[in-house]
Amino acid sequence: MDWKKWYAKRGGGFILKRGLHLLQRYGLTPGLAQKRIEDSVRLMQRYGCSPSYPTPGQVVDRYPRFIQKLQSLGAEICVHSYHHIDLRTCALDTAVNELAAARKAFERHGIHSSGFRCPYLSWSPELITALPSQWFEYSSNQAVTLAPFLPPVSDQDSGVFNIINQFYAPVSGDAIKSIPYQLENLIEIPLFVPDDLQLQDGLNFNQEQIAQFWMETLQRTHRSGELFTLLTHPELADRFAPAIETLLQSIADLTPRVWLARLCDISAWWREKSAFSAQFNSNPQGSLTITFQASPRASVLIRGISTPHSHPWYGPDHLLESRSLTLPATIEKRPWLGVHPDFPPHALRWLHGRGFITELSHDPSAHVYYLSPRTAVSALELESIAADIEDSCSTLIRFGLWPDQAKSAFAVTGDLDALSLMDYAARLFS
Ligand SMILES: [Zn+2]
Numbered sequence: 313m314d315w316k317k318w319y320a321k322r323g324g325g326f327i328l329k330r331g332l333h334l335l336q337r338y339g340l341t342p343g344l345a346q347k348r349i350e351d352s353v354r355l356m357q358r359y360g361c362s363p364s365y366p367t368p369g370q371v372v373d374r375y376p377r378f379i380q381k382l383q384s385l386g387a388e389i390c391v392h393s394y395h396h397i398d399l400r401t402c403a404l405d406t407a408v409n410e411l412a413a414a415r416k417a418f419e420r421h422g423i424h425s426s427g428f429r430c431p432y433l434s435w436s437p438e439l440i441t442a443l444p445s446q447w448f449e450y451s452s453n454q455a456v457t458l459a460p461f462l463p464p465v466s467d468q469d470s471g472v473f474n475i476i477n478q479f480y481a482p483v484s485g486d487a488i489k490s491i492p493y494q495l496e497n498l499i500e501i502p503l504f505v506p507d508d509l510q511l512q513d514g515l516n517f518n519q520e521q522i523a524q525f526w527m528e529t530l531q532r533t534h535r536s537g538e539l540f541t542l543l544t545h546p547e548l549a550d551r552f553a554p555a556i557e558t559l560l561q562s563i564a565d566l567t568p569r570v571w572l573a574r575l576c577d578i579s580a581w582w583r584e585k586s587a588f589s590a591q592f593n594s595n596p597q598g599s600l601t602i603t604f605q606a607s608p609r610a611s612v613l614i615r616g617i618s619t620p621h622s623h624p625w626y627g628p629d630h631l632l633e634s635r636s637l638t639l640p641a642t643i644e645k646r647p648w649l650g651v652h653p654d655f656p657p658h659a660l661r662w663l664h665g666r667g668f669i670t671e672l673s674h675d676p677s678a679h680v681y682y683l684s685p686r687t688a689v690s691a692l693e694l695e696s697i698a699a700d701i702e703d704s705c706s707t708l709i710r711f712g713l714w715p716d717q718a719k720s721a722f723a724v725t726g727d728l729d730a731l732s733l734m735d736y737a738a739r740l741f742s
Contacts, residue, residue, distance in 0.1 A: 342731035345547065346378050349728070352549035352556075353385050356724060359560035363724040364575040365546065366392035366429040366452075369417030370738070375731060376421035383423060388574040389728075391415060391428035391448070396729050398479075400434040408442050415447060426576045427501075429453055429727070432479040445497040450579035452501040452541075452725070455482035456490045458529060459506070462515070473506065473514025480505050487692055490538040491713065492582045493665055494658075499582045501575050503541035503725060504529065508548050523555035530559060534566055534720045537713055539578065544726040556724070563722055568626050571718035575725060581715050582665070585610070588711050590648070590669045598641030602648075602709065606635070611712030613667075615705070617647060626719055628706075637709070646671065647707040650679030659689040666698050667711040680705045 349365075356363060365382065367389050372379050383389055393399060394413035402410075411428060418425050427450035430439075435453035457477075482505050490502045511517040511525065526542065533540040542559075544552065563570045573581070588606040595601060604612050612632040614622055619637060622630040639647070650673035651660060660670060663683075676682040681701050689697075701708070714721050729735075 342375060342378070342735075345731040346375075348550050349382070349546050350385070352546065352553065353382060353387050355553055355557060356560065357386060359557075359564065359572070361560055361572040361722070361724060362386040362388065362574050363726065364388040364390055364452075365726060365728040366390045367728040368392045368396045368431070369394035369414035370396070371728060371730065371735065372414075372417045372421055372423055374735070376423075378731070379423055379728075380421065388576050389418070389423050389425060390452070390575060391418065391425050392727060392729070393428075393431050396431045398432050398434045399430045399439060400432075400436055404438055404442055407439050411443065411447070427451060427498075427579055429725075431727070431729075433481070434479070440496050440498065443498075448498060449583070450492075450499040450501055450575060451495065452503055452575050454500055454502040455480040455505045456485045456488055456502045457482035457505050458485050462506070462525075471514075473510045476507070476510050476514065477505070488695055489536065489698075490533065490541065491666070492539070492578060494661055499579045501541070501578055501723075502539070503543050505543060507543040507545065507726075508552060509545050512548070519551070519555060522552070523558060526555060526559050527562060530562060530566075530570075530722070533722075534570060537720050539721040539723065540570075542722070542724045544724060546726045546728055549726075566719070568717055568719035571714045571716065571721040573721055573723055575723060578721065578723065581609075584715075585667075585711065586664070590709075592646075592671060595638070600639045600641075600643070600646070601636060602639070603636040604632075604711075606711065609715035611715075611717050612637075612709065613712050614647075614709050616707035617709070625717070631712075631717060632709075643707075645677070645707070646679045647705070647709045648679060649701070650675065650682045652683060652685045654685035655683045656686060656689055659683075659686075659694055662694050663698070667713050668698075668701065669710055680707055 353363065365387055367379060372389070379389055391411060391414045393410045394417065395410060397410065399407040399410060426448065428448050429452045433453045433455055435451065440451065485504070490504060492499050492501045506514065508522065511522050517525065529540055563572065584607055588604070588610055590605070591603045593601045593603070606612070613625060613629045614632050614637070615628040615630065617639070621633045623633065625631045648669040648671060649663065651670045652674065653672055663670060671679065673679060673682070676684065681704070
């Protein structure tokens with residue numbers, strides 16, 4: 313441990329505040345923390361929700377029976393390095409070895425894991441590239457900030473908010489949506505910040521304000537069809553239990569439904585969805601039949617197209633009740649995206665991830681939306697294209713983003729970094 317760097321990143325005020333907080337929340341033995349976490353898992357379970365807990369391999373080695381119990385209760389345990397260290401500050405092979413050691417610890421104790429999160433979200437493109445493709449199916453390291461929807465942080469921050477924010481390095485939530493995407497061989501599942509600690513200790517929000525902020529985030533993500541990843545600290549699970557319960561009750565009342573999922577479920581769905589496709593057949597009288605190859609959990613959404621085999625879903629979109637649709641010869645433009653062959657393949661994959669159906673074409677006027685040739689498309693430009701399609705197409709056929717007709721998704725996730733004060737002490741000397 314490089315103490316100088318460790319101190320410089322945090323500062324004396326933050327360390328004192330965090331230290332006092334941990335003394336209040338943890339005992340010398342793990343009993344207190346274990347009960348708090350187990351109670352929290354059982355509470356969420358009553359609403360059909362199971363959390364995802366990134367857990368260092370060192371903690372799995374220390375408390376295998378408790379971690380196995382959480383897994384048997386339906387919680388997902390994901391890899392969180394072996395030691396709780398910033399993987400950006402160590403050599404690349406050390407970072408890879410940390411993840412390898414964590415996987416071995418999980419295997420040793422029968423903990424199944426398909427994904428990982430770096431401590432402090434300390435991922436790097438080099439680390440993602442260096443990982444063998446069979447190690448993980450997903451990562452969850454990209455923070456998306458909800459700060460644009462908060463009061464100005466500088467007015468209220470006690471220091472904690474911005475120090476934690478520096479670790480998270482989030483992108484702005486008004487530019488990038490919280491929706492999974494392909495990152496090399498992995499599915500990256502973004503997560504929202506600020507977390508509960510930033511709201512409570514950073515902005516001095518009381519419990520009602522935090523509950524209110526979460527409710528607003530739920531409503532906003534439901535409208536936009538995004539994934540609401542609630543980032544919490546399990547050490548605060550009992551304090552926020554009423555707010556989480558109210559949130560889960562509100563989720564159950566929303567229509568169309570919200571999909572409650574663990575990160576591993578989201579990753580599995582994203583892979584399932586990547587195999588969906590559509591075939592187009594022209595009929596002799598000029599009509600056009602589109603046939604969808606998709607799993608039973610898929611939704612086909614149509615807008616501006618009249619058919620008795622659909623029913624209203626949300627806004628202008630209706631749910632198609634079958635896996636094929638015949639469009640009359642009178643339809644002016646094909647209601648999916650025309651794509652020039654020189655549109656970048658990675659951008660095309662991204663659009664498929666968003667549920668859009670595409671067809672190669674040289675004719676810019678044959679489809680309701682046309683993607684011209686380009687050499688490169690940034691993530692920001694892709695978001696802008698997706699928003700433009702959403703706003704400008706009065707007729708459109710596409711796949712829904714989430715399974716079983718859900719409008720948005722919700723996941724609870726928080727690092728299980730330690731279960732006792734002794735674990736925290738051990739972290740400092742690892
Ligand atoms: Zn952590």
